[in-house]
Amino acid sequence: MxxxxxxxxxxxxxxxxxxxxxxxxxxxxxxxxxxxxxxxxxxxxxxNTLARSLVTARTRSIGLAVSAITNPYFTEILQGVEAAALEQGYSLLIADPHDDPAHERKVVQLLHERRVDGMIITPSADPHALLTYLDRHTVPTVLLDRRTDIADPHTRPRFDQVCAENTAPVATLVTHLAGLGHRRIALVAGLPGLSTTTERIAGYHQGLTAAGLPHDERLLVHGDSTAEAAERATAALLALSVPPTALITANNAMTIGALRTLRDHGLSVPADLALCCFDDFTWADLFSPRLTAIAQPSREIGAEAVRVLLDRLAQPDRPTRTVRLPCAFVHRASCGCPDERPTPRRTPPNAPPPAPLPSPQSVRSPGKEPPRDRRRR
Missing domain, CATH: 1.10.260.40 (lambda repressor-like DNA-binding domains)
Structure with a gap:
């Protein structure tokens, strides 16, 4: 060798x-x-990485604790973290805390015992034990996606944080739907206790105020950030004496749950209910209609978390900071607007040639067009 x-x-x-x-x-x-x-x-x-770590007291490894690794949003973040880490010569040790405070504390301790140089963590809704451990052992840490200073945003956070904007993008969805004439706009919010949930609810209320709409708390339900809970929450909205005409879902898993419930109730989007979602994901462009969504810069969030962590390792005493990355409004058709980019139909192999267009004399006049049944099913 x-x-x-x-x-x-x-x-x-x-x-x-x-x-x-x-x-x-x-x-x-x-x-x-x-x-x-x-x-x-x-x-x-x-x-010889092991020998080098004994000399430098560095393993050139990063611990990544991200809940719900199967979630497409966090999968893209992971890809951003991995690419940025490898570019700087760092390897990754990955764990899934399952959004459970006790398990979260355990997996972070295990990563720390593997002597990672620092950690990137998506905290749970109750991160007290996690933060206490990180404080006690002075582990260089970047909190990802979710903030822990939400209760007192004027206090400098204990750890560096990297996340997307949440409030203004949801307000944009509300005002967009209101501009289309909707007056009963519902929100399926995420798990209580998460900063993302708190901020997106704040955006929902801001949007209602900006549009001059009342705050009907019956239209705000929690889908707990899962598809199953969102199914139940959406069903509760549809059972109201005056159900919503438009719906916003606060993450991609809850979007799937809401769509299942609408399908089970025989409702179509957007004819019966307009739909907008927070999180643009690969399938959003494949649904019919295509989903109007807020797109988070997932990979950039992951890459930025690595950069912030490496800055922390280089300057351990620097003040903590919170980095916010902007989101994008992706305008499609599920909100009820015309589709700006119709999906072309592919002709199957060996398909017969298309029928010729009818002559002008055979086209039904506008006055004879039978009315469409658009009643709520």
């Missing part, structure tokens, strides 16, 4: 220069750096 000394001999440099190239600890002239990298490639040299 090739050693660092073998690489140094082949490249014609000192062992210290090889170390600086591989560890990025000191600038090296480009020709010299390339000679070292060519020698590494030719010899198949693999750095």
């Amino acid at each position: 090739a050693t660092m000394a073998d690489v140094a001999r082949r490249a014609g440099v000192s062992v210290a220069t090889v170390s600086h190239v591989l560890n990025g600890t000191r600038p090296v002239l480009p020709p010299t750096r390339q000679a070292v990298l060519d020698a590494v490639e030719a010899l198949g040299y693999t750095p």
Whole structure:
């Protein structure tokens, strides 16, 4: 097995220069750096990460604790974290806290015992035990997606935080629906206690106020951030004596649950109920109608969390900061607006040629068009 000394001999440099190239600890002239990298490639040299960690007290690894890894939103965040970490020469150790405070505390301790250099964590709705552990052991940490200073936003947070904007985007959805004539706009909100839930509810209320609509608390229900709970919450909305005419779902899982309930009740979107959702996901563009949504910059959130963590490792005493990334309003057709980009139909192989267009004489006049039955089913 090739050693660092073998690489140094082949490249014609000192062992210290090889170390600086591989560890990025000191600038090296480009020709010299390339000679070292060519020698590494030719010899198949693999750095001894364990030995290096004993010398530097760094493992060049990051612990990532993200709940619901199967959620497409967090999957994209994970991809952003991984790409940014690998680019900087860091590996990832991944755990799923399952949004359970006790399990969260346990998996973070296990990651800490693996001597990760720092952690990126999506905190649960009750993160007290987690934060106490991180404080006690002074673990460099970035909180991802969810804030823990929501109760007192004027106090500097205990940890760095990276998240998306939540309030203004939901207000945008409300005012958009109100502009289409809706006066009973409902919200299926997430799990109580999460900062994302609190902020999106605030955006819902802001939107109602901006549109001059009353705050009917019967139209605000909790889907607990899951598809199953959102099914029940949507059913409760439809059972109201005066049900909503428009619905906003506060994450992608709850969007699926709401759509299931609407299907089970024989209701179509947007003919019977307009629908907008927070979280744009891969399938949103495949539904018919395509879903109007708020798109979060998921991968950028993950990459930014890595950058903030590496800044913390480089300057442990720097003040904590909260980084907010903007979302985008993706306008499609589920809100009741015309589809701005109709999906073209593909012609199956060996399909017969299309029938010729009717002659002008055979086209039914507008006055003879039979009325469509648009009654609420």
